[in-house]
Amino acid sequence: MEKGFYHPxxxxxxxxxxxxxxDDYPEGTIEVPFKPSENHIWQGNQWVYVEPHQPTAAELRAQMADKTPREFRDILTDMGIFPHMxxxxxxxxxFDIERQKALNAWEVSTYISRIDPYVDMIGAMxxxxxxxxxxxxxx
Structure with a gap:
């Protein structure tokens, strides 16, 4: 027999x-109706729907797959931005240090992450x- 239970x-x-x-469960456990969806939480004496979290642009960027340097250069080329530019x-x-770090990111990286600040810096240029x-x- 299927049953739903909730404990705070x-x-x-x-x-x-x-x-x-x-009696089989910790004190404070109550029997509840089946949970309607993952987007419901138990509040008081009923299931309440809660809007799912909408990821921010920054969260979505963090989930984007890394690119190889060639893939990144191809992306830029498709945008009309060529490597020599x-x-x-x-x-x-x-600034010497900032310039050298940017050159390192551009010339020496083995992969490029979408959240690497140099990606947006190059775009902004x-x-x-x-x-x-x-x-x-x-x-």
């Missing part, structure tokens, strides 16, 4: 088979928004 410290669970009793823009950075880069990254 443990949460919700269902049993399958047997004839479970409240990127190198020239990086060489215009006035060519008036590309993070959203435009996201679209190209996923294409």
């Amino acid at each position: 410290d443990i949460g919700y669970w269902q049993t399958v088979g047997g004839n479970p009793s409240l 990127v190198a020239a823009k990086i060489n215009e950075i006035p 060519f008036d590309k928004s993070p959203a435009e880069i996201d679209t190209a990254w996923l294409a």
